[in-house]
Amino acid sequence: MRPSLALALLATTFQTLTSPASAAFDCKKAQIAGFEYDLSPLAHDIFLVTNTSTPPSTSSVKYAINPCMPLQPMPDSVPKLDRCPENSWVCRSVTYVKDSVPRLEEVGSVAGVSKSDQPTLQATAEGSEKPREFHWKMDGVQVDQAKWSTDIKFVCNRSAKNDDLPKLVAYKDGLLELEWAVPAACALGDDGKDDGGKDKSPGDGGKDGNSDEGDDEGGSGFFATVFTLLVSVFILYLVLGVMYNYLVVRAHGLDLIPNRAFWREFPYLCADFAQHIWDTVSGRRRGGYSVV
Numbered sequence: 111m112r113p114s115l116a117l118a119l120l121a122t123t124f125q126t127l128t129s130p131a132s133a134a135f136d137c138k139k140a141q142i143a144g145f146e147y148d149l150s151p152l153a154h155d156i157f158l159v160t161n162t163s164t165p166p167s168t169s170s171v172k173y174a175i176n177p178c179m180p181l182q183p184m185p186d187s188v189p190k191l192d193r194c195p196e197n198s199w200v201c202r203s204v205t206y207v208k209d210s211v212p213r214l215e216e217v218g219s220v221a222g223v224s225k226s227d228q229p230t231l232q233a234t235a236e237g238s239e240k241p242r243e244f245h246w247k248m249d250g251v252q253v254d255q256a257k258w259s260t261d262i263k264f265v266c267n268r269s270a271k272n273d274d275l276p277k278l279v280a281y282k283d284g285l286l287e288l289e290w291a292v293p294a295a296c297a298l299g300d301d302g303k304d305d306g307g308k309d310k311s312p313g314d315g316g317k318d319g320n321s322d323e324g325d326d327e328g329g330s331g332f333f334a335t336v337f338t339l340l341v342s343v344f345i346l347y348l349v350l351g352v353m354y355n356y357l358v359v360r361a362h363g364l365d366l367i368p369n370r371a372f373w374r375e376f377p378y379l380c381a382d383f384a385q386h387i388w389d390t391v392s393g394r395r396r397g398g399y400s401v402v
C-alpha cells in the first residue's frame with residue numbers, strides 16, 4: 111500500500127470517528143429520545159394573529175413562527191425598528207389600532223437571538239416508547255428582568271394536517287406556550303411496527319442524542335454504533351501498522367501486515383478456544399478434572 115493511500119484511509123477513518131455531534135439544527139432528522147422525526151413539512155414561516163378589544167383601541171398580537179430555521183427577513187418597506195430581529199425563529203409583535211390608524215407598540219424575539227441558537231427537543235414523558243408528545247424550546251431576548259422564551263408542545267396526530275396552525279395556549283411573563291398537533295410530530299418508522307422501541311432499555315434513551323446515523327431502528331442503533339466503532343478501530347490499527355511497517359521497518363509484501371506472526375496463529379488460537387469451550391460445555395473434559 112502506498113503511503114498516500116494509507117494516509118487518505120487514515121484521514122477518512124479519523125473523520126468517521128470524530129465527526130461533530132451536530133452542526134446545524136436539522137429538521138429533517140430531528141432526534142428525540144433516540145427516535146427520528148421529520149419536522150421539515152413545517153419548515154416555513156407561519157403567522158398567528160389574535161385581536162382583542164382594548165378600548166379605545168384594538169390590539170393585535172401577531173406571532174411569526176418557524177420551528178426549523180430563523181424567520182425570513184421582513185421586506186424593506188417595514189421600518190427597521192419595526193422588524194423582527196435577525197436570527198429570530200419566533201417573533202412577537204403587538205400593534206394597537208385606534209381610529210383605523212395602526213401603531214406598532216412592541217416587537218421582539220421570543221425564540222432565537224444569535225446565529226448559533228438552536229431549539230432543544232425533549233420528550234414530555236420519560237420512557238422507552240416512541241414519544242408522541244415533545245417540547246420544542248428556545249430562548250429569546252432578555253427584556254427588563256424577564257427572559258422571553260418559547261415552548262411549543264408538539265403532539266403526534268395523524269388525522270391532522272401539517273398545514274394546521276398551532277394553538278396559542280398562553281403568553282405569560284415572557285413565556286409563549288403553543289400546542290401543535292400535526293403528523294410531522296410522529297416518530298418515523300412508526301407504521302405498524304411499534305415494537306421496534308419496546309426492547310430498548312429506558313437508560314438507552316439519552317445516548318443517541320448526538321449520533322445522527324444508524325438510529326432508524328431504535329434499539330439496534332446502539333449495537334450499530336459499537337460495531338462501527340470496533341471496525342473503525344480495527345481499520346485504524348491495520349492502517350497504522352502497515353504504515354509503520356512500510357515507513358519504519360521498510361517491510362514489503364505480506365510482511366506489511368502488522369503483528370503478522372500473531373495473525374498467522376490467530377485462526378488456530380480461535381479453533382483451540384472454540385474446542386476448549388465445546389469440551390467444557392459437552393462435558394467431555396469432566397473425566398480429567400472432576401475428581402478433585
Ligand SMILES: *[C@@H]1O[C@H](CO)[C@@H](O)[C@H](O)[C@H]1NC(C)=O
Nearest residue numbers: 159160161168169170207212
Ligand atoms: C386583526 O386586526 C387587524 C388590524 O386591524 C386586521 O387586519 C385583521 O384582519 C384582524 N384579524 C382578525 C383575525 O380579526
Ligand SMILES: *[C@@H]1O[C@H](CO)[C@@H](O)[C@H](O)[C@H]1NC(C)=O
Nearest residue numbers: 265267268269270271274291
Ligand atoms: C387529531 O386531529 C383531528 C383533526 O384535526 C381532530 O379531529 C382530533 O380530535 C385530533 N385527535 C386528537 C387525539 O387530538
